[in-house]
Amino acid sequence: MRSPSEMRIIEIDITNACIHQCSNCTRFCGHHKTPYFMEWEMFKKSVDSLLEYGRCIGMMGGEPTLHPQFERFARYLAEVYPGQHHVPSSNQPLPVFSNYIRDKNYLQHECLNRHKGPGLMSATSKRYFQHFDLIQKLFSYQSINDHNNPSLHQPVLVSRKDLGIPDEKWFPMRDNCFFQNQWSASITPKGAFFCEVAGSLDMLFNGPGGWKVEPGWWKRTPDEFGDQLQWCELCGGALFQQGRLASEEIDDVSPSLLKKLEEVGSPKLRRGAVSVLQNLMGYDGQEMPNTRRRYLSDFTKRVSACNQAIYPDGISTILPALDCAFGAQMNQALAQAETGWVYLPEAPESHLDEQMAERLKQVVLNPEVLYRIDKEGESGWLFHRRAKALRQAGFDGIAHCVSREAFLAFWPEEQGCVLASAxxxxxxxDLEVWAAYAQSxxxxxxxxxxxxxKKIRSDYQ
Ligand code: SF4
Ligand code: SF4
Incomplete structure (x- = not known):
């Protein structure tokens, strides 16, 4: 066990609502009758309690972007606890999004910010995409995993007593627990915890809550963890080195935890997504494994190419006539567009070439950016119809546009991008703009x- 002050991240669990119900989730998503959403005052107090911590403060769920106040929370965290550096973006499309985030974490968070700054843990949902630009601008570190690629999660809802593990064997195992020694302490709406899994157990089983959230709570050392260690008795975190595919969405539980799930009326149990571990007596635990291998360590697989939340679902072409009713026609065309991304050709009656549309569907585009496509025989502009620039202009602002130029001027210059041919x-x-930033x-x-x-570049050679 170690003090939260020695951890690289302390999490603030702002919700346990999620887009998934992964097997053996450490937040037990699917077992709560209703999800919680942390209140603003609690979030603010949580951040303020960590201002002297000096490492990464993570916004965590569930899926944190589902919180209705996600933007307000993220802005506050980044304002009072910013990373020292923020590397710029060229706004160019990102073909392999997970690699890009891996590189950015490495340069920006580890190297430039020395692990200090705001962090986000996300399953890259549609709500992540809605906040895409904000997230890239505010967070020093991102841990993303859409769980579409094989990822193994070990059983959590297991008691060592169901395994018959005696005290003399248990206490060293518990103190060596992978999660507490490699992952994070956390704050939930019910207080602060020495271990993020303990915080989730307290929430699921209506526990007494955690420590008072006040400056310095995270300086406690293991000899001060006290009653919170009782949660380890209901937890398999220290027991297993095998896991189940997260995407199966089935939890492996031991008999006494099954009973506790029945007592709290778990919806996931009611729908049969629980498998009871049998023949556990005599299982004597194992040496603590390197669990990193178990949880998807290959960052390049963290977001799959079939993730429809962030890769374009399609592109509609809109063809307003270039006359004085331009704005009204744009409003109508935007309302009728069948996809989020729309293409406005420069020449009347021109369409986006099919091959080009296919290429664009293979990359991650920033929904706040106005992309200029300019190649022989084809030129126009690509944008997302829910871009902030258009939301701010509003229906009336767009209606009053008398020309295409006036419409395109809604995007500030820094939100523009001339699409590179390759x-x-x-x-x-972004490697070149990062190099220039670092040098300056x-x-x-x-x-x-x-x-x-050099290391980032070497990965691409
Ligand atoms: S995405 Fe994460 S929080 Fe959501 S169910 Fe899966 S493991 Fe749990
Ligand atoms: S056994 Fe569970 S509650 Fe205890 S430290 Fe490990 S993960 Fe946390």
């Missing part, structure tokens, strides 16, 4: 930054 070939289109802002760490960039 836009889908770059593994990481952090002269005292030049050698180290150069090493980071």
């Amino acid at each position: 836009f889908d070939q770059f593994q990481n289109p 802002t952090a002269a005292e760490h030049q050698d180290e930054i150069e090493r980071c960039l």
Whole structure:
């Protein structure tokens, strides 16, 4: 066991609502009759209690972007606890999104920000995409996993007593628990906890709540964990080195935990998505495994190419006549568009080439950016019809546009991007702007930054 002060991340669990109900989820998504959403005052108090912590403060769920106040929370966290550096973006499309985030975490969070700043753990839902630009701008670190690729989760709802593990064997195992030694402490709406899984158990089984959320709570050492260690008695975190595919959405539970799930009326249990572990007596635990291997360690697989939440679902072409009713026609065309992404051709009656549309569907585009497509025989603009620029203009603002130029002027210059001809070939289109940023802002760490960039580049050779 270790003090939260030694951890690289402390999580604030702002909701246990999620888009998934993964097997053996450490937040027990699917077992609650109703999800919780942390209140603003509690979130603010949680962040404020960690201002002296010095590492990463993570917004966690469930899926944190489902919280109705996600933007307000994220802005507050980034305002009072910013990363020192924020690397710029070229706005170019991202063909392999997970690789891009891996690189950015490495350069921005580990190298430049020395692990300090706001963090986000997300399953990259549709709500993540809605907040895409905000997230890229505010967070120093992102842990993303859409769980579409094989990812194994070990059983959590298991008691060592069901396994007959005696005290003398148990206490060293517990103190060596992977989660407490590698993952995080957490704050839930009910207080602060020495271990994130303990916080989730307290929420699921109506426990007494955690420590008072006040400055310095995270300095407690293991000898001060006290009654919170009781949660380890209901937890398989220290017991297993095998797991089940997260995508199966079935929980492996031991008999006494099954009873507790019945007592709390678990919806996931009622619909039969629970498997009871049999013949556990005599299982004597195992040496603590390197569980990193068990949880998807290959970051490149964290977001799959079939993730329809962030890759374009399609592109509609809109063809307003270039006359004085331009704005009214745009409103009508935007309302009728069948996809989020729309293409406005420069020449009347022109359409987006099919091959180009297919290429665009293979990359992640930023919904706040206005993309200029300019290649022989085809030129126009690509944008998302729910872009902030259009939301701010509103129906009336768009209606009053007398020309295409007036309409395109809704996007500020920094939210524009001329699409490179090989836009889908770059593994990481931002490497050059990052190199320039690093050289201009952090002269005292030049050698180290150069090493980071060299390592990132070497991954693509
Ligand atoms: S995405 Fe994460 S929080 Fe959601 S159910 Fe899966 S493991 Fe749990
Ligand atoms: S046994 Fe469970 S509650 Fe205890 S430290 Fe490990 S993960 Fe946390």
